[in-house]
Amino acid sequence: xxxxxDAEKCQGHxxxxxxxxxxxxxxxxxxxxxxxxxxxxxxxxxxxxxAVANCPEFAITLSE
Amino acid sequence: xxxxxxxxxxxxxxxxxxTDFDHxxxxxxxxxxxxxxxxxxxxxxxxSDRYGGTWLPVTHExxxxxxxDTENFTSRAVVVSTVVPDDPAPxxxxxxxxxxxxxxxxxxxxxxxxxxxxxxxxxxxxxRILCHSxxxxxxxxxxxxxxxxxxxxxxxHIPVNVxxxxxxxxxxxxDIFRGFVHDILESINGEPEERIRSFERIDAYLLAQIEDHRxxxxxxxxxxxxxxxxxxxxxxxxxxGGVILLLLVAGIDTTWSAIGSSIWHLATxxxxxxxxxxxxxxxxxxxxxxxxxxxxxxMARLVxxxxxxxxxxxxxxxxxxxxxxxxNLDPAxxxxxxxxxxxxxxxxxxxxxxxxxRCLGSNLARLELRVAVEEFxxxxxxxxxxxxxxxxxWSVGQIxxxxxxxxxxxxx
Ligand code: HEM
Ligand code: SF4
Numbered sequence: 001x002x003x004x005x006d007a008e009k010c011q012g013h014x015x016x017x018x019x020x021x022x023x024x025x026x027x028x029x030x031x032x033x034x035x036x037x038x039x040x041x042x043x044x045x046x047x048x049x050x051a052v053a054n055c056p057e058f059a060i061t062l063s064e
Numbered sequence: 065x066x067x068x069x070x071x072x073x074x075x076x077x078x079x080x081x082x083t084d085f086d087h088x089x090x091x092x093x094x095x096x097x098x099x100x101x102x103x104x105x106x107x108x109x110x111x112s113d114r115y116g117g118t119w120l121p122v123t124h125e126x127x128x129x130x131x132x133d134t135e136n137f138t139s140r141a142v143v144v145s146t147v148v149p150d151d152p153a154p155x156x157x158x159x160x161x162x163x164x165x166x167x168x169x170x171x172x173x174x175x176x177x178x179x180x181x182x183x184x185x186x187x188x189x190x191x192r193i194l195c196h197s198x199x200x201x202x203x204x205x206x207x208x209x210x211x212x213x214x215x216x217x218x219x220x221h222i223p224v225n226v227x228x229x230x231x232x233x234x235x236x237x238x239d240i241f242r243g244f245v246h247d248i249l250e251s252i253n254g255e256p257e258e259r260i261r262s263f264e265r266i267d268a269y270l271l272a273q274i275e276d277h278r279x280x281x282x283x284x285x286x287x288x289x290x291x292x293x294x295x296x297x298x299x300x301x302x303x304x305g306g307v308i309l310l311l312l313v314a315g316i317d318t319t320w321s322a323i324g325s326s327i328w329h330l331a332t333x334x335x336x337x338x339x340x341x342x343x344x345x346x347x348x349x350x351x352x353x354x355x356x357x358x359x360x361x362x363m364a365r366l367v368x369x370x371x372x373x374x375x376x377x378x379x380x381x382x383x384x385x386x387x388x389x390x391x392n393l394d395p396a397x398x399x400x401x402x403x404x405x406x407x408x409x410x411x412x413x414x415x416x417x418x419x420x421x422r423c424l425g426s427n428l429a430r431l432e433l434r435v436a437v438e439e440f441x442x443x444x445x446x447x448x449x450x451x452x453x454x455x456x457x458w459s460v461g462q463i464x465x466x467x468x469x470x471x472x473x474x475x476x
Contacts, residue, residue: 011422014181018348018430029176030427053410054352056418 001040002063003048005032009059016051016060023048032059074146075114082107086114087144087362087385093458100390101402109376115144117382119373124414126374127391130365130384131418136373137365137384138164139421143248143462144364144383147256153368158310159303161421168420174292174299175307175424178230178285184427187226191432194225195439203443206473211450214327214440215320215469222436223319226428227311232284233273240269244309245316270305285311311425318360319429321465322415323436325358326351328456328466329404330441331449336406341445344438350406351434356413357404359389362462363417388414389464447473 003023005016012030016023022044024032040048040062052060078089081099086092092099100122103110110120121127130137139162140153149157156162159171177183198221202212224238233241247262273286281287289304299307330337340346363386367378378384392413395401399410416423423429449455450470457468 011419012176013416013422014427015352017181026181028180029173030180050409054412056412056414056416057422058412 001045001048003034003038003040003051004061004063005034006059006061007031009057010055011057011059013056015054015056019054020044020047020051023051082110083112084114085110085112085118085120087120088461090458090460093460093464096389096464097393097402100387100393104390104394109374111376115146115383116148117379118144119367119376119378119382119384120387121374121384122387122390122394124391124394124397127386127388127414128418130373130386131414131421134164134168134420136368136371136378138368139168139365140164141366141383142364144385145259147259148366148381158306158313160424161310161314165420170294172420172424174289174294178288179424179427181427184431187230187428188431188435190229191222191226191435192439194222195436198222199439199443212471212473213469214331214471215324215466218440219323219327219436219465219469220320222323222432223316223429226432227315230285231273231308231311232277232282232286241312241316244269245313248313266309267302267305270308271301273308274301274304314423315425315428317459317463317465319425319432321360321459321463322355322358322429322433324466324469325360325464326354326433326437327440327471328449328469329354329358330437331447331469331471332453333404334448336404337441337445337447340406341441346406347434347438349408349411351430351437352411352413353404353406353408354437355415355433356392356398356408356411358465359392359413359415360463360465361415361417361423362387362389362464363421364462385462388417444471444473447471 010032014026014030016032017026023035023040025035026032048062052062073086073088075086078084078086078091082103103122108121108123109126112118121130138153140151140156141149142161151157154164154167160168163171198218202217205212224241225235228235228238244266277286277290286308289299289307340350365384365386367380367382367384369380371378392415393401416426450472455470456466459465459467
C-alpha cells in the first residue's frame, strides 16, 4: 500500500505527523510530506488509516 | 485577581435565536450546543439584524464552504462588532488573519517557520515548568483552606505567559495583555468611541515594545518579525505591531478556553477523568476530542459581494459568523456527534479552522493544552466542580470557554 499527500489540499494541521511519524514528516513551514516513496509496510497500515481518518482537509489518500 | 465581568449588549437581550441571535448575549455561549442543535434542525443559516446584519451557518457543510470560499467572503474583518474596521482587503489590519489571497500566502509564510511543529516542540519543557509553578501555587492555596479556580488560577496564565516569553515582552504585563484581548474580543457591542480608544491604547503599548527591541535586539519573535523581509523589504512598524497583536489576541483567550473546557469536562465527568488518569495513552485522542466537542473559536467573515448562499440573499458587507465549534457537532459529519468519546479514532474536527487560514498557532496550542491537562491530572487525579454547573462563568463573544471554574480537590 502507498500513502499520498495532496500538497494543494494540505494546510499543515499536522495530525498525520503526530499520529504516524514513521510515515510522514513536516517541512519548515509545517506542511506534510510522505517519507520515502510513501510505501506503507503491513505493520503500519493501521497507522496510515488513522492518519487518513484524522486529516481535516482530506489531503491524504491510501492506495493499493 | 480580576473577577470576570460579562459585557452588556447595546442591542438588549435576545428574544429569538433564529431571527435575532446575538453571539455576545451572555446566554449564547452558555447554551451554545442547544442553540446550534435547534438551528441545525430548523434554520441552518440563520440571520439577525444586529451589527448591521449577521448570518450564522451551523452545519459542517456550510461552514466548510465559507471557509474555502475566499471570493465571496473576505477575511478583511474577522471579529463581529459594532465597528467595521476600514482596513481594505487583501491585507487588512492584522495579517495574515485579516488577509485574503494573494497577499495572505506571503504574510503567512513569514510566520510559519517559528510555529512549525519542530520549533514549537522545543518549548515543551518551559510549558511544563510553568504548569508546575501554577500548580504549586494552587496547592498552597488548598493547604491554606482557600478556594481554587482552574480558569483563574491555572488556565488563563499559561498561554499569556508562553506568548510573552516568545515575543520577549515583560512577563509582569500579563494583566495588560489580557485586558487588550478582553477589549478586542469581548467588548464588541459597547459604544464605538470606547472601542476606538482601546485600540489607540494597544497601538501605543506595542510601538513602545518595538522601540525597545530596536534599541536592544534579542533572540525572540519580536526581533524576528522586525528583521524578516517581505518582497525584499523589512515590515513597517505598524505591520509588526499588527502581527504581534494578532498573536496576542489569537493565542491567549483561545488556548485558555481550550484548557479550561477540557478541565471542565474532566471535573464534570468522573468516569472520563478516572479513565484518563489510569491510561495516559488515551491523551492524544482525548485532547483531540476535547478540541472537537468544546472548540473555542468561532471566526467571522464579511460578505465580499452580493450573492445567494443556500437560498440566503447575502449582501456585501454583512457579517458571517463561522462557528467551527458548531460544525464539529454536526451529526452529518461525525458519528455520535453529541457524545464526548475520549478514544474517538476518526476525528477530522475543524477546531483550528479549515483551508488557508488554518490556525498558525495550532502546534503551540496543542502543546500547551496537552501539557496543561497532563500536569493538572498528574497533580490532582481527583477533583470536581466546586458548586454546580451554574457556578461556572462562560466567556462572551466568539471565543467560548469557562472564565471562572471553581474546583474542589479532596484532601489527600
Ligand atoms: C486551542 C487554541 C486555539 C484555537 C482553537 C485556534 C483557532 C483558530 C482558528 C479557527 C483559526 C482560523 C481563522 C480563520 O479561519 O479565519 C485560527 C487562526 C490563527 N491562529 Fe489560532 N487558535 C488557537 C491558538 C492559537 C495560538 C496559541 C496562536 C499563536 C500564538 C494562534 C495564532 C493564530 C493565527 C496567527 C491565525 C491566523 C492564521 C491565518 O490567517 O493564516 N492561535 N486559530
Ligand atoms: S493532517 Fe492533512 S492537512 Fe494536516 S499536515 Fe497532514 S496532510 Fe496536511
